Amino acid sequence: MSATALRHDWTLAEVRALFQQPFNDLLFQAQSVHRQHFDPNRVQVSTLLSIKTGACPEDCKYCPQSGHYNTGLEKEKLMEVQKVLEAAAEAKAIGSTRFCMGAAWKHPSAKDMPYVLQMVQGVKALGLETCMTLGRLDQEQTRALADAGLDYYNHNLDTSPEFYGNIITTRTYGERLQTLAYVREAGMKICSGGILGMGESVDDRAGLLIQLANLPEHPESVPINMLVKVQGTPLAEEKDVDPFDFIRTLAVARILMPKSHVRLSAGREQMNEQMQSLAFLAGANSIFYGEKLLTTGNPQADKDMQLFARLGIQPEAREEHADEVHQAAIEQALVEQRNSELFYDAATA
Numbered sequence: 001m002s003a004t005a006l007r008h009d010w011t012l013a014e015v016r017a018l019f020q021q022p023f024n025d026l027l028f029q030a031q032s033v034h035r036q037h038f039d040p041n042r043v044q045v046s047t048l049l050s051i052k053t054g055a056c057p058e059d060c061k062y063c064p065q066s067g068h069y070n071t072g073l074e075k076e077k078l079m080e081v082q083k084v085l086e087a088a089a090e091a092k093a094i095g096s097t098r099f100c101m102g103a104a105w106k107h108p109s110a111k112d113m114p115y116v117l118q119m120v121q122g123v124k125a126l127g128l129e130t131c132m133t134l135g136r137l138d139q140e141q142t143r144a145l146a147d148a149g150l151d152y153y154n155h156n157l158d159t160s161p162e163f164y165g166n167i168i169t170t171r172t173y174g175e176r177l178q179t180l181a182y183v184r185e186a187g188m189k190i191c192s193g194g195i196l197g198m199g200e201s202v203d204d205r206a207g208l209l210i211q212l213a214n215l216p217e218h219p220e221s222v223p224i225n226m227l228v229k230v231q232g233t234p235l236a237e238e239k240d241v242d243p244f245d246f247i248r249t250l251a252v253a254r255i256l257m258p259k260s261h262v263r264l265s266a267g268r269e270q271m272n273e274q275m276q277s278l279a280f281l282a283g284a285n286s287i288f289y290g291e292k293l294l295t296t297g298n299p300q301a302d303k304d305m306q307l308f309a310r311l312g313i314q315p316e317a318r319e320e321h322a323d324e325v326h327q328a329a330i331e332q333a334l335v336e337q338r339n340s341e342l343f344y345d346a347a348t349a
């Protein structure tokens with residue numbers, strides 16, 4: 001079987017063997033696979049906006065938004081639809097093709113859903129791809145989001161099933177897989193990845209990638225995050241990941257999921273330009289762009305463009321050039337929003 005065939009039956013022994021290769025051999029293999037499916041000098045650019053920040057009931061040990069830890073993070077209620085659309089328009093103006101909206105929830109409530117759906121419709125009408133991360137979804141919610149035009153749903157597996165219980169106790173691995181199954185069933189694309197630097201072993205990194213690659217279909221988008229250590233979270237004092245081990249994980253992700261966009265995600269601000277360029281060589285071909293990545297810093301957009309220019313990289317165009325900008329649809333979404341119960345009132349949350 002060729003190294004680039006899409007497989008869903010990876011074993012731990014095989015993936016361990018990939019990780020154990022000499023660094024140059026692994027990078028060569030990953031870059032060879034990458035070139036069979038992608039233009040190596042194109043990187044997809046997304047913008048991420050936190051639409052509801054903090055006070056999350058989950059206990060993810062890495063997350064400053066968890067209500068279980070005191071990180072001094074300023075909590076924010078669900079943003080007004082109009083403000084979200086304004087941010088999306090700005091993201092489009094600086095070259096983003098996908099707009100990701102994240103809410104710190106266990107799951108969206110029935111009361112929140114109409115606003116969330118309006119956001120999807122409005123952002124879609126701007127001609128951007130839409131992505132949301134809202135926590136666990138039930139079948140009805142996934143269908144409603146798909147009907148509103150949501151392209152991607154982000155729900156990370158975070159780590160291997162074996163290590164997972166050390167990081168999160170309020171939501172099971174099985175629940176995460178169930179949400180991903182509902183997202184597929186509703187016909188949306190999946191964005192799912194994990195975080196490195198939480199004290200996991202190399203086998204846990206392999207275990208995470210095996211879970212993702214052995215799904216019935218590979219996630220279209222695979223964010224690989226480097227832990228951003230935030231004071232007040234239980235992982236604030238974790239040891240740094242060796243930068244080469246981080247690059248190795250990107251390379252293995254590229255080999256296991258040859259057609260997926262592998263995203264260099266949180267933690268990019270801590271990486272120097274040399275490390276970022278190695279990440280692109282390993283097959284990473286997507287980044288978040290803009291000033292904030294949910295609640296942690298992200299390199300300035302112009303700095304990213306300068307690096308792209310120095311490396312001869314171009315931002316990838318939208319996958320589907322479907323919609324022109326439907327100004328009427330945006331206006332309609334805003335009118336509907338103004339005429340309805342207007343904005344979410346945190347006091348009644």
Ligand code: SF4
Nearest residue numbers: 056058060063066104
């Ligand atoms: S990672 Fe998501 S689910 Fe977990 S605490 Fe943070 S916002 Fe909540």
